[in-house]
Amino acid sequence: MQSNNSIGLGTDKDTPLYTIGVVAQLLEVSVHTLRLYENEGLVIPFKKDSNHRLYSANDITRLKCIRDSITNKKFSIASIKTLYAMIPCWSIRNCSEGERENCEAYNSTMNPCWTFKHSNNLCALQECRTCDVYKEHNHCDNIKETIKNNTRQA
DNA sequence: GTTCTGACA
DNA sequence: TGTCAGAA
Numbered sequence: 001m002q003s004n005n006s007i008g009l010g011t012d013k014d015t016p017l018y019t020i021g022v023v024a025q026l027l028e029v030s031v032h033t034l035r036l037y038e039n040e041g042l043v044i045p046f047k048k049d050s051n052h053r054l055y056s057a058n059d060i061t062r063l064k065c066i067r068d069s070i071t072n073k074k075f076s077i078a079s080i081k082t083l084y085a086m087i088p089c090w091s092i093r094n095c096s097e098g099e100r101e102n103c104e105a106y107n108s109t110m111n112p113c114w115t116f117k118h119s120n121n122l123c124a125l126q127e128c129r130t131c132d133v134y135k136e137h138n139h140c141d142n143i144k145e146t147i148k149n150n151t152r153q154a
Numbered sequence: 155g156t157t158c159t160g161a162c163a
Numbered sequence: 164t165g166t167c168a169g170a171a
Contacts, residue, residue, distance in 0.1 A: 021156065031157080033164065050171080052157055 013061075014135075016046035016054035023055045027063055034063070040077050041115035042066055042084070044129040062138040069140060084112035087143060088150045089133040093122060 045053040069075040100106045105113030114128035
């Protein structure tokens with residue numbers, strides 16, 4: 001018997017395993033809503049060659065956070081985007097002054113860094129889905145921790 | 155049967 | 164957010 005999963009790969013919370021239909025049932029939202037969250041840049045599911053989406057356990061954790069924010073805390077999608085946009089990616093990735101000046105993400109207040117192209121900076125080298133700036137905030141609560149760690153005293 | 159994209163209510 | 168169309 002395989003203890004991990006049906007395809008026998010060593011699995012962890014980052015392994016994309018769940019189809020959009022399964023996730024929709026799990027979170028009690030429509031498939032359409034999950035695609036909306038993706039289009040709005042709230043979540044980045046893995047895409048198979050077939051272009052079908054696969055979600056990991058961490059993606060589901062993230063989606064639960066998003067749902068809780070919207071349903072219980074009355075956040076809008078736009079407000080969640082703004083919150084994500086406040087994550088100091090430039091600090092986490094140690095971007096230079098020059099890189100910051102030329103970076104759309106650094107200068108955006110409305111959109112998370114992972115919604116930009118990143119064709120001409122160090123972010124072009126890594127998939128946002130696997131970047132700490134994105135990954136470390138699957139729990140919405142972690143944003144506060146990040147801000148704490150990046151705040152200097154005057 | 156499930157999911158994809160795009161469009162419209 | 165829901166639903167429908169046409170395709171894979």
